Amino acid sequence: MRCTFDALRGDENMTAMLHSRDMLRKCLFASISVVALAAATPAAFAAGAGILDKTFGADGNTDGTPDGVVSTSLGSGDDVANAVARAPNGEIVIAGSHFAKGSSDIIVARYTHAGKLDKTFGADGNSDGTPDGVVDVSLGDGDDVATSVVVQPDSKVVVAGYHLDGKSKNIFVARFNENGSLDKGFGADGNADGAPDGVVNVSLGDGDDVARAVALQPDGKIVVAGDTVKGSSSNILVARFNKDGTLDKAFGADAGSDGTPDGFVSLDLGAGDDLANGLAIDGDGKIIVAGSHKDNGSNNIIVARFSKDGTLDKGFGADGNSDGTPDGVVSQSLGAGDDVARAVALDEKGRIVIAGTNTSTGGSSNILLARFLRDGKLDAAFGADGGSDGTPDGFVSLDLGKGDDAAASMGIQPDGKIVVAGYHTDGGSKNIVVARYLDNGNLDAAFGADGNSDGTPDGVFGISLGAGDDVANGLLIDGSKLIVVAGSTEDKDKSKNIVLLRLLAE
Template identity: 25%
Template sequence: MSEIRASSNAGALDPAFADKGVLSLPLPRIPGDEARCVLALPQSKTLLVIPWLASGPIVVARLNEDGTLDTSYGDRQLGFVELLFEGTEIDRVGFKIGALADGGCVVTGLYGSRGIRGLIAIRLRQDGSLEQSFGNGGVRLIPEEDFRRGTTNVAVRVAQKIENDGNDPSTAQGNSGGAVAEDPDGKIVLVSNTFDSTGRQKAVALRLNPDGSTDQSFNGGFAIVELQGVAHLWSSARDVAVQSDGKVVVCGQYGDNDRRAVFVMRFNSQGKVDAEFNSNRPVTITASEYIDFRSIRVSKTAILVVGEANRSGVNHGLIVMLNSSGSYNLVFNNGAPLFSNLMPGFLYWRQCALQSEGTVIVTGVGRGTDTRELSVVTARYRADGKLDSTFNDGKGFAVFENEMGTHVTDGMDVMEDGRIVICASWLDLNIKSGGWVLRYLG
């Protein structure tokens, strides 16, 4: 949860950042043109995770407030660190980044090495150096064998690329990296997806100790998401958040041969399904058409989840606000899911942030009816679920358009003063691609 100091120009691109609020990639000395995730830091700095083009290293770069590289970051004083893993192939799309209480961060994703696939977790100190006490010199590889040891009732393996027959989870879900969060004891919580012994995909949560070892006190280290009282064949984890008491909240999608639906469920600090959450049932939303959750954030009193839902053939952004106990917040949109329809073509939310007075920041992609291209859409909602009229001259949302092609939002975070940082990428009809970092006033 972030504080907010409202600007009189909230919703406008920040003129103090890069080129009138837009930083185009690649950055100097970094031959990678797409940032895959972003983390806002104290002192108005920003971290980016940027894969090099082709098969080079993964770069973590730190920006100053004006968008220039912070040359105090990294041992070579270049403003970035390079992470290269010989003999290990890192998926160059599904990265996540999480802040740590000690000022460092954890970067997660998927890896493959000599026929073994799994999750990778990389822990960096505040200065960009690897935390040597974590895993093997700052890196923990979590192969599928670890999932087998951590599960007593089913054999599981880390989800890889799978085919989509229209009923099972999409390929993008099966190939997504592990979302990451830190708990009050400094332990690191991840979610990913597995397959059980029958070949059905299941969402899974796991917890690491601060040194990267598997935390056996969390259900033996790993817990399969079980949606008690809900009939389903498969489930898929999208994101994870940890509440102030150490309870782990997971959001995702589930379904069977006939439908898709979304869920929010909670584990207690021991990795067991929490009977105190929503009267011992997951929060679920069903739909006759497509629906998905993408991002979850928590505060001391609330749980915010966002995604998308198709209604009458038109894709809407989906926002759900729950109390910390799992019941619907009756103030936000009168206690009902909010289906955003801000663009005449379609809209979906990909990232979210929850601020101190209940204000909601969401970002995603939308399209108008008069263009084939996608635009980055960022909105601010009040605690009652209404668009915030103080954001972007009364509109409540801002649209970033560019002639470069189709746009995708890859990450978003909110700075301490309320400014919104977004990393976005584009792809044109010639299969050329690139990216930006955007910053809006808050």
């Protein structure tokens, strides 16, 4: 008698050479025993959501990371991925920075679905000092950092960030062709703005101007959000560019009354710093930004919504300014500590979900989520626990231990589950964490279900790649089955390498 049943791999093919009813009974008993054994062993945890996808970066750990993780070093300096996006063909695009020769350069890299560098991207025989698959762009002697990335339907890559010009930072937006070369039809001004064609460089004055997020409108226009320094404090900044890289003068058209040229909107909420970290565009074309406002020494969460023309949408957060902000803006404080939104996403019902951190006075930070209804009110059905986690209904706070916990990025799966990525400080160093929440704000215990063997509760995936800091900065929901996280990992010499990891979502 021969019966084969590969239960550990989930292979349901059973081949049996059966010649009698007795042999059939024996084969069935043997098969059932194998299934029971598999369910009782640690290998049973090897299938399911919240584990590394071992087909990604499968190199037998030659890059010093386990299968499911890819690490890329571009030299002796720090290499960091700040954002990640999906190309139309399923490849993965990251943007960030590479430190070399005393300053940071913009880097953009493209990886195949299997986790290998796509050598057709930026194929220049390493003339820019990076391997094929990676593009390096320097805009001058100062630091150039890409903070965000989005891929157009035609596979062109748009990145935004800042360029340090002298003593202050300028906003830049760059567009790359599918092969990784700069798109010279974008921002084509003969370098009049101090940047090569393919890059738009914008300064609004003597202070720092920074783009922290970028998004595409359905009509191909590019929206960026960030902040600009006016006097001694920062204001929220939103700008819109036409497809050719010129400013869209119909956006924020106020003849400069807010201190910025047409094409920009500046929002000042008071004497403290106002920052926009996250950006989303809803189905009506309205622009939502999330970040923080400093009030009386501590940061409060803010969410603002702008109409298509750049004016505040007064139907959002309409409370007669009772929260200290104008209609069109929602401000939330959870106490005396700092509360900051780092990322924002919209679910299929148009509800606004933010992720970030909340900190008690003198304490450590926790991962924070909140959900707002379309009118700007907190959704009290989200995280409804009567305040047992120390936050009001509408918020969820996650404390993973004594150290700091922070969410840097987020996404929403097609089934409505919310995924956030960031880090947890454990024993002095940071570990990457990814958490998944159900629609009601509870942790999804089926995600990362390992009986807490990684030091995090079920619902959270945690990984340490070495003795140094491992940090997630960007997150991509890749269809219904995969989650991609991008960031950095420190090697034994304390220099940072780009890191990508892919998790199974189901």
